[in-house]
Amino acid sequence: MSQLTAERAGEIVAAMRDRTVVVFGDVMLDEFVWGDVTRISPEAPVPVVDIRRESVHLGGAANVLANLRSLGARAAVVGVVGNDRAGERVRAELREAGALDADENIIVDVSRPTTLKTRIIAHSQTVVRADRERRAPLDGPTEERVVAALRKLLRGADALVVSDYDKGAVTSGALDEVLPLAEVAGVPVLVDPKIRNFNSYRPATLVTPNHHEALRLTNSEDDTDEGMARAARAIRERLGCRYVLITRGERGMMLLEADGEPVYVPTAAREVYDVTGAGDTVIATLAASLAAGATLVEAAMLANHAAGIVVGKVGTATADAEELLASIKSDADRRA
Secondary structure: OOOOOHHHHHHHHHHHOOOEEEEEEOEEEEEEEEEEEEEEOOOOOOEEEEEEEEEEEEEEHHHHHHHHHHHOOEEEEEEEEOOOHHHHHHHHHHHHHOOOOHHHHEEEOOOOOOEEEEEEEEOOEEEEEEEEOOOOOOOHHHHHHHHHHHHHHHOOOOEEEEEOOOOOOOOHHHHHHHHHHHHHHOOOEEEEOOOOOHHHOOOOOEEOOEHHHHHHHOOOOOOOHHHHHHHHHHHHHHHOOOEEEEEOHHHOEEEEEOOOOOEEEOOOOOOOOOOOOHHHHHHHHHHHHHHOOOOHHHHHHHHHHHHHHHOOOOOOOOOOHHHHHHHHHHHHHHHO
């Protein structure tokens, strides 16, 4: 596998500024409650967390958008929120992040709550996570509004990301409408998949299951390099997609293109504090890179470095263009 030079990485990142990526998926809000543990509750054998501060971040498909904006790309996200305070916060955070037409593309469904994940963290470790959500698929009228928004955005898109968190916003009906439109328009489609909708991710350019999902999808327990390669080929045959990229945690990534041999990209992470949102960073960087004219191997290498940056941060995080280029340069200097 050829190495990505700092100069080439700079060219790709610079080109991202002139590209537009559309994200379709489950938008959510990540809430973090930070504190310290100094004692165990007398009521039950659980830690008592003394709260010090709270913070919120865009999550799910909205975090994909946040990552795209951090890299400098133009981006829009289409998703669904409830008529509640969390939904208002999602829209406000998206506007602040620079999402295109956030109020128009984020659809309010009064029948469901905004997906809200609350994590209580003490000493940089998650103590517990509480989720508020409704995972039922969208009703017909709401699905139609989602499809209409995506139809409009695809006219000016350079890539489409499907960020499926299995919260109900990504439906088979919407995929059946939108993905063929993207193919006709020549817009590459990148899918961060979930098993429920798996057979509906067609036509797609690239799917990015993690190694656990790849094994489940292929009824396998073989997570060796050879086992992952077989899983990737089976997934590609099942979906008819051009590329499969399997993320493997500390073992990096495995990329399969058409009928070629798999390419293994070693992890770029130095220290791992929190993997929250790392998959969002990977697919955002892949999409922005491909839209900017990178080869898939180049895009995978950039995505690997971006993921290595965010797992070194606690909580939902993004990697910006400067951090990404610095990581590439540091890697090149080590090899020199």
